[in-house]
Amino acid sequence: MIVVLVETDREGATLVSREALTFAREVADRAGAGPLHAVLVGPVADDVDAALQGHLAEQGVAALHHAVDDRLTAYAAAAAAAAVVDVVKTASPRMLVAAGTPRGNEILAHVATRLQVAMAANVVMVDSDDPLVVTRQVVGGAAQEEMRLDDPVAVLSVAGHACDPRAAEAATTPERLEFTPTLTDADLVARVVRVEAEAVDDSAALTSARVVVGAGRGAGGPDGFKELLELTDLLDGALGVSRVVTSLGWRPHHEQVGQTGSRIAPDVYIPCGISGAIQHWAGCSSAKTILAINSDPDAPMVTKAHYAVIGDLHEIVPAINEELRRRMA
Amino acid sequence: MVNVLVCVKRVPDSSGEILLTADEQSVDARHVGYTVSPHEECAVELAVQIASATDGTATVLSVGSEDAIEQLRNALAVGCSDAVLVEAETDRFGPADVAAAIADVVTARASEGTVYDLVLLGNDAADTGDFQVGVRLAYALGRPVLTGISMVEVQGDRAIARGDGPEGTEIFELPLPAVVTVMEGGVAPRYPSIPGRMKAKKAPVENKSAGPPTVGPGRVRLKLPPSQPSSVEILGEGPDAAPAVVDLLTRLGVVGR
Ligand SMILES: Cc1cc2nc3c(=O)[nH]c(=O)nc-3n(C[C@H](O)[C@H](O)[C@H](O)COP(=O)(O)OP(=O)(O)OC[C@H]3O[C@@H](n4cnc5c(N)ncnc54)[C@H](O)[C@@H]3O)c2cc1C
Ligand SMILES: Nc1ncnc2c1ncn2[C@@H]1O[C@H](COP(=O)(O)O)[C@@H](O)[C@H]1O
Numbered sequence: 001m002i003v004v005l006v007e008t009d010r011e012g013a014t015l016v017s018r019e020a021l022t023f024a025r026e027v028a029d030r031a032g033a034g035p036l037h038a039v040l041v042g043p044v045a046d047d048v049d050a051a052l053q054g055h056l057a058e059q060g061v062a063a064l065h066h067a068v069d070d071r072l073t074a075y076a077a078a079a080a081a082a083a084v085v086d087v088v089k090t091a092s093p094r095m096l097v098a099a100g101t102p103r104g105n106e107i108l109a110h111v112a113t114r115l116q117v118a119m120a121a122n123v124v125m126v127d128s129d130d131p132l133v134v135t136r137q138v139v140g141g142a143a144q145e146e147m148r149l150d151d152p153v154a155v156l157s158v159a160g161h162a163c164d165p166r167a168a169e170a171a172t173t174p175e176r177l178e179f180t181p182t183l184t185d186a187d188l189v190a191r192v193v194r195v196e197a198e199a200v201d202d203s204a205a206l207t208s209a210r211v212v213v214g215a216g217r218g219a220g221g222p223d224g225f226k227e228l229l230e231l232t233d234l235l236d237g238a239l240g241v242s243r244v245v246t247s248l249g250w251r252p253h254h255e256q257v258g259q260t261g262s263r264i265a266p267d268v269y270i271p272c273g274i275s276g277a278i279q280h281w282a283g284c285s286s287a288k289t290i291l292a293i294n295s296d297p298d299a300p301m302v303t304k305a306h307y308a309v310i311g312d313l314h315e316i317v318p319a320i321n322e323e324l325r326r327r328m329a
Numbered sequence: 330m331v332n333v334l335v336c337v338k339r340v341p342d343s344s345g346e347i348l349l350t351a352d353e354q355s356v357d358a359r360h361v362g363y364t365v366s367p368h369e370e371c372a373v374e375l376a377v378q379i380a381s382a383t384d385g386t387a388t389v390l391s392v393g394s395e396d397a398i399e400q401l402r403n404a405l406a407v408g409c410s411d412a413v414l415v416e417a418e419t420d421r422f423g424p425a426d427v428a429a430a431i432a433d434v435v436t437a438r439a440s441e442g443t444v445y446d447l448v449l450l451g452n453d454a455a456d457t458g459d460f461q462v463g464v465r466l467a468y469a470l471g472r473p474v475l476t477g478i479s480m481v482e483v484q485g486d487r488a489i490a491r492g493d494g495p496e497g498t499e500i501f502e503l504p505l506p507a508v509v510t511v512m513e514g515g516v517a518p519r520y521p522s523i524p525g526r527m528k529a530k531k532a533p534v535e536n537k538s539a540g541p542p543t544v545g546p547g548r549v550r551l552k553l554p555p556s557q558p559s560s561v562e563i564l565g566e567g568p569d570a571a572p573a574v575v576d577l578l579t580r581l582g583v584v585g586r
Contacts, residue, residue: 009495075494077476102477103495105453109461109476113468118423118547121453121460133549138458139356142347145457146549157460190473190503197497211583235578236586243367246514253479253514254493259455260367260513268583277344289581291574292561303559307577311567319568323575328585 001034001091002027003065005084005098005107008044012051015208016099018165020158021059023123024097025168031129033094035062038174039087041080041107041181042072053174060168063175065091071183076191077103081110083181088115088153100157108155117151122159140259141282160263161286206255211237212266214257214284215245218273218294218313222250227317228272234324240264240284242274258283272313276301293317331385331483331505334438334445335376336431337369337404338419339397340456353550355420356456365400368451370518371479372511376449377408377519379483386410388445392430392539393419405529406521412532417539424457426542428465434537435470446505447488452477452512457546463510474508475501479515491515 002024006017013021025036038061044052056064067083084107088096096111098104100122112119120136124144127133132149137159149156206212213232219225225239232239240257241250257264259279269287274280276292276299284290285304292305293313302308309316341347341358348357373389380387389404390413391397401412415430422430435445448470450463460476467474481490483505490501490509521529564573578584 007495075499078473102452102493105460106464106476109464110468112461113465118425118544119459119461120547121458135552138551139341139343139347139456140458141554142343143349143356144552144554146552148547148549150547186473190475190501190507192494192499193502194500195494195497196500210586235583237583247367247517249517256514268578268581278347279344291564291577297563303561304557305561307562307564309564309566309570309574311570315568316570316574319571320574323571324578324584327575327579 001037001093002095002097003037003039003087003091003093005096005104006038006040006052006056007099007101007103008040008048008052010048012048013055014099015165016101016160018055018059019161019163020097020099021056021061022165023158023163024095025060027095027126033129036060037063037065037091037093039065039067039084041067041083042075043068056174057171058167059165060170060172061174062172063177066176066178067181068178069180069183071188072181074192075103076188077106077110078190079181079183079187080107081114082183082187084111085114086179086181093153095154095156098157100159104157108157112155115153115155117153117155118149120147120149120154120156123156124159124162140279141285142278161265205238206240206257207262207264209238209264210267211235212240212257212264212269212287213237214240214242214269214271214274215251216242216271216274217244219245219250220314224314225251227314227321230321231270231317234321234328237266242280271301271305272317274301275299276304331379331383331446332443333376333379333385333387333447333449334390334435335369335372335387335404335409335449336390336451336462337365337373337400338451338454338456339363339391339393339400340365340454343455347553349551349553353552354548355551363396363399364455365403366451366453366455367513368453368511371513371516372449372451373404373407373409374516374518375481375511378516379447379481380410381408383483388413390415390431390434392417392422392427398534401534402529403521405532406525407519408525410532412534413537414534415537415539421545422542423544423546424459424461425465425544428462428469429543430539431462431466432469433539444506447481447483448508449481450508450510452510463508467508470506470508472506472508473503474510475503476510477512478509479512481509481511
């Protein structure tokens, strides 16, 4: 059995959780590792729950373990981990999988510590089943590590966008197994006491946008973003920036794309004045099409892109905006 | 008076091309130099701010080779008060071993009378990216832990922390002593001043050595992801390329949605 920890958003299971389900199902099918189960921690709204059931059915999940307890309403990693440990103890899976999100990695780190087993973060592939060897991203994706997982339960997170979510050959009707987790007061000490909703829209928009316009040092300064924001608007997209831009204080950190920022997977990414350092690439390589705008034809971003325009972004971007406005009129 | 311990890892500066050592166990950094993760630079900054706001201390620690003194001196130069270098062959250490080595220092210092109210780490190391040393350390010390925090302040015997969550900025309050892992974005790390660098040379550094690792990293080998040959299509140069760009965006179905 493989158990996958799922996270939800307004549309049901999150995209990366569905990716993790597909990843786990394909491992289970190939290795004959038995049924696929999911675990959900804490309450969800009825409409989200309905959408989640649909996603789990499509992914071929046999059963959903749902930890229900009033004390799980505010997120507390240790409490979530206690619930997941309960599932591991009762179901004895061969593998426990989560999406490589901040929460996925956090909860797995707690679970692995509690079970005194290893944890592999950001796995992209299972190399062999016996002994279990996985390949995972290290150095922000610039290198990979083959890692052995010898414990009775292998705990691993799946790197974002390591695979596309694919439906199982046969849909299932997941059995729902509600349970009350064993929580202690200590599990609830480090929990969210309040959420301030302001920054949400921006960063959420960045990771789910179909078009992202990127801006790097080439923007030239805090006032160099006008045309880039205009292009973003015209394409109904989101602005993503390099670390140089955030560390110089030109734009807020939640717009940063890369190893220490957001990982994006838009249909089109248009990096303007971004050199394409490996740490930036780590966050944008999953874009389906990359159109680089850069004055240096040898910049890594240009050579790795699908398309490029060479020249000064402050001349090129306004011309694109004008052409877009002309054709959209 | 808050005593903060902040943990930094000496890692290859991987901004350029990456090479591996012949035994495929680590990144060959001889030609690129070393640094620490931006998350850890922010953790150092927070440690210094909290120490100065509370008249406390900020101790910086690294588990690594003797060369990690370079990263410790950099942290001393931006305001840490003292340093601990735990010598260890980190390639053979897994995250559980590093956590155990850090916990040993915290415990030893406590028995000497210095309690670290707050231990700060990076959210993930820039090289191995295990995403877990902070959590393992917290369990070893029996303390609460938060990860991915961008801002933390101490008010009395509580820490108030903020971090990005799926629905917005999340606020946490937790009793000290605690462990917090830091994510870049909440504070701007300061640059060392010349007097700071001078002071760093004289700041106390305790040298220890770690016992052999009990768990290990499980590493079979490192490898480089397959490199794709460039297949870029140049649409043009300068503003004249605008029509070709808009043609492309139209074909991709992202114009006038
Ligand atoms: C551990 C670690 C984590 C990191 N995490 C991240 C991260 O999450 N995200 C990230 O982005 N970086 C990250 N970095 C930093 C990264 O290594 C690079 O330093 C950074 O991405 C460079 O930003 P840039 O491309 O904007 O600037 P530069 O590298 O300076 O590139 C500027 C580019 O703009 C072009 N240009 C200049 N002027 C113009 C113009 N007028 N018109 C068109 N083009 C122009 C230049 O040709 C050049 O290619 C990290 C580094 C480390 C060590
Ligand atoms: N060898 C080390 N020495 C000191 N701190 C470390 C070491 N390894 C990891 N850490 C700390 O633990 C954090 C998380 O590392 P990791 O769990 O390996 O991704 C890092 O950002 C550091 O703050």
